[in-house]
Amino acid sequence: MRAKINIYLLEYAINSLFRQKYKSFFIAAVLTAIIFLLTSVFFITNSIKHELQSTVDSLPEIVVQKINGGRHYDIDISVADDILEITGVESAVARVWGYYYFENAGVNFSVVGIDEYEEQYKNSFAFVAKTLDFNKQSMVVGEGVKRIMNNNYYKEYFNFIKPDGTLKRVDIGGVFSGDTELESNDVIVMSKESVREIFNMPEAKATDIVVRVANKDEIATVASKIKLLYPDSRVITKDDLKISYQNIFDYKSGIFLALFVISLFTFFIIIYDKASGLSSEEKREIGVLKAIGWRVDDVLKEKFYEGFIISFFSYLSGVILALLFVYIFKAPLLQNIFTGYSQLKTSFTLPFVFDMQTLALVFFLSVPIYIAATIIPSYRCATLEADEVMR
Amino acid sequence: MIELKNITKIYEVNKNNMVTALNNINLTIKEGELVVLKGASGSGKSTILSLIAAISKPTSGEVIVGTNRASKLPDNFASDFRRDNIGFVFQKYNLIPTLSAKDNIILPLVPLNLDVKEIEDKLEMVLRMFHIEHKANQLVKNLSGGEQQRVAIARANINNPKIILADEPTANLDEKLSLHFIEMLKELKRDGKTIIVATHDPLFFDLDIVDRVVEIHQGVLA
Numbered sequence A: 001m002r003a004k005i006n007i008y009l010l011e012y013a014i015n016s017l018f019r020q021k022y023k024s025f026f027i028a029a030v031l032t033a034i035i036f037l038l039t040s041v042f043f044i045t046n047s048i049k050h051e052l053q054s055t056v057d058s059l060p061e062i063v064v065q066k067i068n069g070g071r072h073y074d075i076d077i078s079v080a081d082d083i084l085e086i087t088g089v090e091s092a093v094a095r096v097w098g099y100y101y102f103e104n105a106g107v108n109f110s111v112v113g114i115d116e117y118e119e120q121y122k123n124s125f126a127f128v129a130k131t132l133d134f135n136k137q138s139m140v141v142g143e144g145v146k147r148i149m150n151n152n153y154y155k156e157y158f159n160f161i162k163p164d165g166t167l168k169r170v171d172i173g174g175v176f177s178g179d180t181e182l183e184s185n186d187v188i189v190m191s192k193e194s195v196r197e198i199f200n201m202p203e204a205k206a207t208d209i210v211v212r213v214a215n216k217d218e219i220a221t222v223a224s225k226i227k228l229l230y231p232d233s234r235v236i237t238k239d240d241l242k243i244s245y246q247n248i249f250d251y252k253s254g255i256f257l258a259l260f261v262i263s264l265f266t267f268f269i270i271i272y273d274k275a276s277g278l279s280s281e282e283k284r285e286i287g288v289l290k291a292i293g294w295r296v297d298d299v300l301k302e303k304f305y306e307g308f309i310i311s312f313f314s315y316l317s318g319v320i321l322a323l324l325f326v327y328i329f330k331a332p333l334l335q336n337i338f339t340g341y342s343q344l345k346t347s348f349t350l351p352f353v354f355d356m357q358t359l360a361l362v363f364f365l366s367v368p369i370y371i372a373a374t375i376i377p378s379y380r381c382a383t384l385e386a387d388e389v390m391r
Numbered sequence B: 001m002i003e004l005k006n007i008t009k010i011y012e013v014n015k016n017n018m019v020t021a022l023n024n025i026n027l028t029i030k031e032g033e034l035v036v037l038k039g040a041s042g043s044g045k046s047t048i049l050s051l052i053a054a055i056s057k058p059t060s061g062e063v064i065v066g067t068n069r070a071s072k073l074p075d076n077f078a079s080d081f082r083r084d085n086i087g088f089v090f091q092k093y094n095l096i097p098t099l100s101a102k103d104n105i106i107l108p109l110v111p112l113n114l115d116v117k118e119i120e121d122k123l124e125m126v127l128r129m130f131h132i133e134h135k136a137n138q139l140v141k142n143l144s145g146g147e148q149q150r151v152a153i154a155r156a157n158i159n160n161p162k163i164i165l166a167d168e169p170t171a172n173l174d175e176k177l178s179l180h181f182i183e184m185l186k187e188l189k190r191d192g193k194t195i196i197v198a199t200h201d202p203l204f205f206d207l208d209i210v211d212r213v214v215e216i217h218q219g220v221l222a
Helices: A007-019 A021-057 A078-084 A123-131 A143-151 A192-199 A216-229 A238-275 A280-291 A296-328 A334-339 A356-382 A386-390 B045-052 B075-085 B101-105 B107-112 B116-129 B145-157 B175-190
Strands: A062-068 A071-073 A089-102 A107-114 A138-142 A157-161 A167-176 A187-191 A208-213 A233-237 B002-011 B019-029 B034-038 B060-065 B086-089 B163-167 B194-199 B212-217
Touching (some): A007 A296, A007 B107, A021 A238, A062 A078, A078 A089, A078 A208, A078 A216, A089 A192, A107 A192, A167 A192, A233 A238, A280 A296, A280 A386, A296 B075, B002 B045, B045 B163, B045 B194, B075 B086, B086 B145, B101 B116
Parallel strands (some): A107 A187, B034 B212, B163 B194
Antiparallel strands (some): A062 A071, A062 A233, A089 A208, A157 A167, B002 B060
């Protein structure tokens, strides 16, 4: 009979919380706010981590750029043929791409050129290559790009301004969803010929060359061979890019750490206050309960229910509010702190990442600690003689 | 039977404010007896009740209640002993003011996790017995002194204990309510309960239901 949930004890615990409604409400509100802040920050960082990881995963293994005077210049397409001669190289594709600043919207688009029959170095581009009509002056744009163009009344085509000031009209032939949110919000794909025209790039030149290596362990060796072959080039491996992205994130995570510390500090002030003792009324009540036949474990069970109800309610409220804040309202203020305007685009939407570990971490940082802080002083009081507590 | 053997109780032992509440007391109370402990404030009457209820432990000596050595019971066993055997009516009632009368009355049953029906039956019985049905849902803080006392007595009887201990039960009541309380005691006595009343109210000393008046003076039986 004792194994089933004691509804009367639970009811007593709920009543007890309502009896101290202002205190209970204040604690629940502060706990909810802390859990909300902490969970929001975790959600944002998880989403950014996920996005960065996806970006890194979709990056080519080696990128070769021509450098002169420390600046990036277009590279000869013939370099790709020389690289293909290196043992271990699976493919070398000359990329034609550039950034196009769309002044009306204040955003940069990445305009990428592809050829119908070349091997695509990205999964999303392989899909685009099938849908893009290479015979027409058309392009396939990311979902976010389409949205921006629509907002600026470019529903069926877009006019690119060429370096000589003339316009090049390109029809919007389709919309694609990129491997990452960043890609979807930023990339325009069209034929290499059109890209060359927009950026005034000669036929024999490319922006850079992406190299695929059959054996991942040989990436470093192949990279050093390319460097030897073309000393004026910059050879960037996937690992270099990963470190670069990671550094950006590590810098941002300093802000996360600051918010984390502030949240924990506030939480532990509440805990300290709870754990440091009971009011004389609370003590007397425990004494009375013991005097009328409650055991120490009955008192502790009731206090456990009280602590659990308030902390679990705060946990649920905090997490639900954080979910709404981050994924429905797009984390106003906080997202800008973490994503900034330079590293990622303003239209960047945090992808939904469900991470049980995060939820478990916040749970274990809040609920059990709060329950312990509720139970410990009650235990100290309940183990004294009832007579002593009531006096 | 309740037996207090060579009981000494000292509060704040080895401290500057040390108080000897009871000094080598011996007392036996038979089953079904109604005993009045008579004495001035601070004479040690309440301490005797606390020791019998195992709410506190003697500094030396032994308290035996029925087959239980009340003074030697570990904490949780002492709680079980109180719940099953003792109904305590405290001087200031010790009710929880922000709970309703019925919620206060069923408090001793809460940890038992009984069926709703069983709790309701017991509640109904004591509400009727102590004429407090009409106030069952009211908050205790809104009840009069006499009503609060009836709630306290109902709570003390919800488990149908064999022993009723009442500490200065009429201290906060006028004469009419005190007489009403005595009527309730008569009913309890009729039910065969052992009753110990600690009081200095002269109303109790010549009652025909009282079997014995035990006088206590400065921690020693007179």
